[in-house]
Amino acid sequence: MQITIRELTKTFGSTPVLKGVSLEIRSGELFFLLGPSGCGKTTLLRLVAGFYPPDSGDVRFGDRCVNDVPPHLRNTGMVFQSYALWPHMTVAENVAYGLDVRSVPAKERAQRVREALGMVRMEDLADRTPNQLSGGQQQRVALARALVIRPDVLLLDEPLSNLDARLRLEMRDEIRRLHQELKLTTIYVTHDQKEALSLADRMAVLRGGVIEQLADPRTVYRRPSSRFVADFIGESNWLEGEIEEAGDQRLVARTGIGDFEASPRAGVQRGMKVWVGIRPEALDWAEGGTNVIEAELRQTNYLGEIEEYVLAVGEASFKCFVQNPERVLAPGTKLKMRVRPDDLLVLPR
Numbered sequence: 434m435q436i437t438i439r440e441l442t443k444t445f446g447s448t449p450v451l452k453g454v455s456l457e458i459r460s461g462e463l464f465f466l467l468g469p470s471g472c473g474k475t476t477l478l479r480l481v482a483g484f485y486p487p488d489s490g491d492v493r494f495g496d497r498c499v500n501d502v503p504p505h506l507r508n509t510g511m512v513f514q515s516y517a518l519w520p521h522m523t524v525a526e527n528v529a530y531g532l533d534v535r536s537v538p539a540k541e542r543a544q545r546v547r548e549a550l551g552m553v554r555m556e557d558l559a560d561r562t563p564n565q566l567s568g569g570q571q572q573r574v575a576l577a578r579a580l581v582i583r584p585d586v587l588l589l590d591e592p593l594s595n596l597d598a599r600l601r602l603e604m605r606d607e608i609r610r611l612h613q614e615l616k617l618t619t620i621y622v623t624h625d626q627k628e629a630l631s632l633a634d635r636m637a638v639l640r641g642g643v644i645e646q647l648a649d650p651r652t653v654y655r656r657p658s659s660r661f662v663a664d665f666i667g668e669s670n671w672l673e674g675e676i677e678e679a680g681d682q683r684l685v686a687r688t689g690i691g692d693f694e695a696s697p698r699a700g701v702q703r704g705m706k707v708w709v710g711i712r713p714e715a716l717d718w719a720e721g722g723t724n725v726i727e728a729e730l731r732q733t734n735y736l737g738e739i740e741e742y743v744l745a746v747g748e749a750s751f752k753c754f755v756q757n758p759e760r761v762l763a764p765g766t767k768l769k770m771r772v773r774p775d776d777l778l779v780l781p782r
């Protein structure tokens with residue numbers, strides 16, 4: 434089911450929360466709405482679910498405008514952060530609920546509940562009540578309950594936020610597997626960039642009720658459209674710069690610690706004031722060549738799989754990630770690091 438959202442606006446009281454959002458979600462896509470708290474992602478999801486009417490604009494499922502269709506007739510399955518299971522019902526009864534409401538005959542109902550519990554690997558716990566389940570298991574039940582109605586669209590609102598780190602990873606794999614199996618058009622709201630980067634086909638980064646960037650995860654991470662997006666999706670070291678050269682082959686940005694060469698980018702002209710950004714993992718050991726940074730080690734933070742260096746670079750403080758470090762360096766060590774031209778972020782200032 435393709436979802437088309439056109440010029441959607443929504444104001445609560447005097448606060449405009451969505452300011453004209455347009456986007457198209459492809460049939461079968463795992464689409465993420467991402468952004469900081471209060472940017473309007475849950476509101477957008479709820480407008481798609483039909484819990485709120487829009488002030489203006491429309492939501493289409495396929496060719497059909499669903500603005501006037503109530504939530505229970507949109508055939509969407511929804512999963513909430515809080516699981517929202519009925520505590521007095523068993524797992525099977527919770528999952529069957531949506532079928533009861535739809536008056537599905539008992540035999541078919543039992544069959545579909547088994548099938549849905551099978552999808553999330555919870556058949557064996559069908560007779561338990563939610564308080565006899567772990568958080569991850571409860572969220573599986575919530576997923577089964579959303580899937581049992583055979584929805585055209587699956588809506589997930591921060592489904593993993595209440596789980597601990599290990600369970601979040603496990604459920605991420607589970608959601609990926611289910612999506613690959615079922616190919617359901619899915620909208621997934623989160624403020625967790627790792628969740629979005631690891632699962633999304635495409636994502637929209639929202640800021641203050643507008644879409645700041647809409648692209649696939651690699652593009653958002655490697656070619657963010659603004660410093661806001663770059664900072665939201667990962668860490669960066671930033672330098673103020675100005676474009677010295679903007680050719681077909683390369684870009685050169687002048688900064689307080691020297692010139693940096695970047696691969697060519699559209700929309701960058703000579704004289705433009707820019708932010709030059711370097712992701713901490715893009716810094717690599719250097720002998721010489723282009724984009725070399727001379728630094729002094731201030732501090733090391735050992736994190737197991739990586740070591741985080743805090744570097745003094747001129748007046749600035751840079752963060753650098755070194756993977757699988759083989760030796761411990763003492764503070765005060767002089768280092769030469771480099772960044773590949775294609776890894777450099779160059780964004781309007």
Ligand code: ATP
Binds near residue numbers: 472
């Ligand atoms: P979070 O990650 O914190 O859930 P969000 O991006 O999902 O944030 P929304 O829940 O869409 O943000 O809320 C956007 C803004 O709209 C917030 O300022 C919020 O206080 C306000 N808001 C949301 N729902 C309502 C409501 N029913 N009545 C009044 N204001 C609301």
